[in-house]
Amino acid sequence: MTALFGELLVTRARTHRHDRWTRTQLDTYQQRMLARLRDHAGRHSPFYADQHRGMQSASLAQLPPLTKTQLMAQWDRLVTSPVLRLDSVTRRLQDLESLGGDPGQPWQGRWWTAATAGSTGQRGVFVWNRREWIRILSSYARVNDWAQVKVGPRRPVPTAIVSTRNPAHQSAVVGASLRNPLAPTLRLDATQPIEALVEALNRFQPRLLVCYASMLTPLAEAQTAGNLHIAPEKVITASEEQLPPARRAAIDAWGVQVIDTYAATETATIASTCSHGSMHLYEDFVIIEPVDSAYRPVPDGQLADRLLATVLFSRTLPLIRYELTDSIRLATEPCKCGLPFRCLDTVAGRTEATLRMHSRTGEPVRVQPGLFHDALEPVAVHGWQVQQTTEGITVRIVDPDRQVDLHQITRRLRAGLAAAGVSDDIHVDITAVQGLARTPLGKAPLIIGQKQERPGGEGSR
Ligand SMILES: [Zn+2]
Structure with missing residues (x-):
């Protein structure tokens, strides 16, 4: 010892x-x-x-x-x-x-x-x-x-x-x-x-x-x-x-x-x-x-x-x-x-971000992590991840046995964003994946803002 x-x-x-x-x-x-x-x-x-x-x-x-x-x-x-x-x-x-x-x-x-x-x-x-x-x-x-x-x-x-x-x-x-x-x-x-x-x-x-x-x-x-x-x-x-x-x-x-x-x-x-x-x-x-x-x-x-x-x-x-x-x-x-x-x-929010989006009139809207938790957790039980892009968001739904209804998830998410005041011209791209994207340290952040550490990105730890 x-x-x-x-x-x-x-x-x-x-x-x-x-x-x-x-x-x-x-x-x-x-x-x-x-x-x-x-x-x-x-x-x-x-x-x-x-x-x-x-x-x-x-x-x-x-x-x-x-x-x-x-x-x-x-x-x-x-x-x-x-x-x-x-x-x-x-x-x-x-x-x-x-x-x-x-x-x-x-x-x-x-x-x-x-x-x-x-x-x-x-x-x-x-x-x-x-x-x-x-x-x-x-x-x-x-x-x-x-x-x-x-x-x-x-x-x-x-x-x-x-x-x-x-x-x-x-x-x-x-x-x-x-x-x-x-x-x-x-x-x-x-x-x-x-x-x-x-x-x-x-x-x-x-x-x-x-x-x-x-x-x-x-x-x-x-x-x-x-x-x-x-x-x-x-x-x-x-x-x-x-x-x-x-x-x-x-x-x-x-x-x-x-x-x-x-x-x-x-x-x-x-x-x-x-x-x-x-x-x-x-x-x-x-x-x-x-x-x-x-x-x-x-x-x-x-x-x-x-x-x-x-x-x-x-x-x-x-x-x-x-x-x-x-x-x-x-x-x-x-x-x-x-x-x-x-x-x-x-x-x-240990590994997630509050996303900045905009309303229909161009006013800034802060989208809290809770919105995604509420919309996705009940339906995406194998895991999920939201990543902000220049046009909107990409949502990855882990779906190993192809049983998740992606249309339903899109509707839930759209409704949540609309209720928060986010413009409907925000691009929402939903894909089914086998596993989540991970950072170089192996973490899988739930919500990734545009300025955050990216999965597969370089240099950041
Ligand atoms: Zn106790």
């Missing part, structure tokens, strides 16, 4: 005690951690020293938000370690991708690095010290703890992960750091043909299956068809929105609980499913503020355009009110499981 793994066990046990905290204990802890973070950032980051000057007594909500564009432009002033420079960390990540190597081994003996996918075309570059990295590992470990995945010396957990094998991706770095005999891991690339995935999974026989949410349906259908025969005790989805038909297909195929997680490279896990099936925020790791497009707070129960994340354990690249462009809604009702953490109702 590595030293890192030993330290993780200690932190994990400490973190586990937070589950039994009262809300007051959690609030007190958050405030203490936030004060430490602000103090550290103000003293060691030239960027924050400028940005927060004279605001020591201001509340968190009064501090300026930080966008990814700002972060990347100001990286060398934002970082708190004078030995770190954006160009050398970027080079390290490029070397890992082009030359290979073990991403779990710390760079220069002390730094762990990862890059984000860049759904807006810009790549984010992140670096953590040992203490931060252990916090990140313990945040991912909590997903399994809450999912009640039992592990012990006589009960190893063979884990299959169907996502990306890119060594610059945080999940690959996490996986490589945790390599140990109790959790033998098989990493598969979601861009591989389904037959190859099925064969590898049949050979490996995972106790735990972790996959992109968009891989649930094809894998569950392979199981139901009798090609895939695995018996995972839990299924965990990550990186993409878990849709109800996909969840039902997985429950039908394996008869197990399907855990949902919401995570980002910048924050590690933000929320995951508890034993009662609710998504709880990891509020002892990160403070989440749902806001509208002008950064005004959005109340619980309403869909927010984006969120601001303050990563309480961040020190090397302190993240205070860092903008994530996911659209979330906090629950108004508490969960009955007893965890002190608030619940997340929805993460709509």
Whole structure:
């Protein structure tokens, strides 16, 4: 067992005690951690020293938000370690991708690095010290703890992960750091043909299956068809929105609980499913503020355009009110499981976009992801994808057994767009496909705007 793994066990046990905290204990802890973070950032980051000057007594909500564009432009002033420079960390990540190597081994003996996918075309570059990295590992470990995945010396957990094998991706770095005999891991690339995935999974026989949410349906259908025969005790989805038909297909195929997680490279896990099936925020790791497009707070129960994340354990690249462009809604009702953490109702738009279209008179119309979910989900149960084009939209409907009525789908979609005020001269092109178009990282975004990362596109990750 590595030293890192030993330290993780200690932190994990400490973190586990937070589950039994009262809300007051959690609030007190958050405030203490936030004060430490602000103090550290103000003293060691030239960027924050400028940005927060004279605001020591201001509340968190009064501090300026930080966008990814700002972060990347100001990286060398934002970082708190004078030995770190954006160009050398970027080079390290490029070397890992082009030359290979073990991403779990710390760079220069002390730094762990990862890059984000860049759904807006810009790549984010992140670096953590040992203490931060252990916090990140313990945040991912909590997903399994809450999912009640039992592990012990006589009960190893063979884990299959169907996502990306890119060594610059945080999940690959996490996986490589945790390599140990109790959790033998098989990493598969979601861009591989389904037959190859099925064969590898049949050979490996995972106790735990972790996959992109968009891989649930094809894998569950392979199981139901009798090609895939695995018996995972839990299924965990990550990186993409878990849709109800996909969840039902997985429950039908394996008869197990399907855990949902919401995570980002910048924050590690933000929320995951508890034993009662609710998504709880990891509020002892990160403070989440749902806001509208002008950064005004959005109340619980309403869909927010984006969120601001303050990563309480961040020190090397302190993240205070860092903008994530996911659209979330906090629950108004508490969960009955007893965890002190608030619940997340929805993460709509983790991999999707609000599309800009126009009305009959040429006025701009914003088309929310919900319109497509409502129109397509009930009828396109094997999966769907909407991509904006210069003339309108292309809709791909996964239809393996040719049973989907494309005319009905066109009518539903047209009616939804008309109700939203979209002009009827928008071109709607619907095609039946065998599988969804995937990005170089293997993700299958549901709604792709014109400026977003394109499946099969180049350069973006
Ligand atoms: Zn709960």
